[in-house]
Amino acid sequence: MKLNLKNVNCLPTPTWNKLGVNGGIIDTEIPEIVPYTADVFPQTLPKCVEISDVMKTDIVFMDGDVDTGSGDSVREFVKKNHNTGFFIEIKAGTKVEEPIFLNLELDNQNPTLVDENTIVAEPGSNVTVVMRYTSKPGFNGFHAGMTRIYAKNDATVTLVQVQSLNETSLHFDDVGGTVFENGHVNLVQTEIGGSHASAAAHLKLMGRQSGVNIGNIYLGGNEESIDINYLVDHYGQKTDCEILARGALQDKSQKIFRGTIDFKRGSAGSKGREEEFAVLLDPTVRARSAPLILCEEEDVDGQHAASIGRIDENRLFYLMSRGLTEAEARKLIIEAQFTPILSRIPIASVREDLQTSIAGRLNTHG
Numbered sequence: 579m580k581l582n583l584k585n586v587n588c589l590p591t592p593t594w595n596k597l598g599v600n601g602g603i604i605d606t607e608i609p610e611i612v613p614y615t616a617d618v619f620p621q622t623l624p625k626c627v628e629i630s631d632v633m634k635t636d637i638v639f640m641d642g643d644v645d646t647g648s649g650d651s652v653r654e655f656v657k658k659n660h661n662t663g664f665f666i667e668i669k670a671g672t673k674v675e676e677p678i679f680l681n682l683e684l685d686n687q688n689p690t691l692v693d694e695n696t697i698v699a700e701p702g703s704n705v706t707v708v709m710r711y712t713s714k715p716g717f718n719g720f721h722a723g724m725t726r727i728y729a730k731n732d733a734t735v736t737l738v739q740v741q742s743l744n745e746t747s748l749h750f751d752d753v754g755g756t757v758f759e760n761g762h763v764n765l766v767q768t769e770i771g772g773s774h775a776s777a778a779a780h781l782k783l784m785g786r787q788s789g790v791n792i793g794n795i796y797l798g799g800n801e802e803s804i805d806i807n808y809l810v811d812h813y814g815q816k817t818d819c820e821i822l823a824r825g826a827l828q829d830k831s832q833k834i835f836r837g838t839i840d841f842k843r844g845s846a847g848s849k850g851r852e853e854e855f856a857v858l859l860d861p862t863v864r865a866r867s868a869p870l871i872l873c874e875e876e877d878v879d880g881q882h883a884a885s886i887g888r889i890d891e892n893r894l895f896y897l898m899s900r901g902l903t904e905a906e907a908r909k910l911i912i913e914a915q916f917t918p919i920l921s922r923i924p925i926a927s928v929r930e931d932l933q934t935s936i937a938g939r940l941n942t943h944g
């Protein structure tokens with residue numbers, strides 16, 4: 579099946595074309611999209627949570643739909659071709675104590691996964707959803723997913739998306755959301771596998787004192803490519819956002835990171851921060867970054883920072899002087915830089931699994 583998508587992960591305001599960061603085109607062959615038959619949904623749910631299969635239920639979306647980070651072409655592709663997905667609604671005033679796990683695996687029987695998902699947190703509710711994308715080795719898989727988030731007044735949604743597909747699978751993960759007064763969304767995306775991995779989100783802070791925290795971990799190897807695009811729009815007063823990405827590249831891998839904070843007119847008193855730190859383990863990697871702050875309002879505070887480079891030789895020497903080999907010291911430094919993102923994941927078992935996956939990838943490198 580031919581996949582051709584235009585204007586993917588575009589910057590809202592284009593920059594110099596020669597930099598190659600304005601957006602991309604997806605033109606490749608993917609497996610035929612067939613019904614997804616694996617069991618996704620948890621066996622039991624708290625009484626305050628309602629979950630529906632989008633393949634069996636007609637879902638009416640609030641406000642028609644939401645913008646997502648990858649753009650119209652990816653969103654429309656998922657809406658047209660989805661073969662699984664869920665609609666989760668958390669009742670008002672309830673806190674879901676246990677996380678909701680959704681395990682989505684690719685294998686020979688299910689080589690394609692196109693999931694269209696929606697999370698609605700009613701006023702005063704709190705929920706954590708963990709989506710784990712995995713695959714069996716030895717086949718070419720394809721995943722494209724879209725998740726909408728609605729965090730109503732005083733609601734909190736934590737969404738953790740863990741991608742550890744095999745090295746020959748394609749992966750696209752797209753998130754869009756609206757956050758109302760005093761609502762909060764915490765999003766963590768980890769890109770540990772796939773021959774091409776795309777992670778994107780577009781979140782709108784509509785209500786006063788609403789907030790968004792986005793954390794991303796990426797680890798590229800072989801000839802993998804990673805494409806990241808985050809946009810946060812501040813509409814309400816005294817809104818707050820933070821975008822933090824930490825990554826490492828080895829072999830001939832490459833990545834593009836785009837982070838945009840947009841202070842709209844009327845967002846007085848709002849704050850936004852974004853940081854990206856990337857470690858380059860080989861001279862053959864390629865890393866590009868495009869941090870962007872847009873502003874239509876005077877009384878705001880926007881900050882951005884990016885750091886791309888090799889491991890600090892002084893830190894390496896210090897650790898080796900304490901008895902570590904060079905490989906052990908390098909691995910420790912890289913793992914340590916992921917800690918600020920891992921600490922945002924509120925489930926110990928998920929953190930531990932991620933640390934194991936990261937260590938396994940690093941063990942294959944020198």
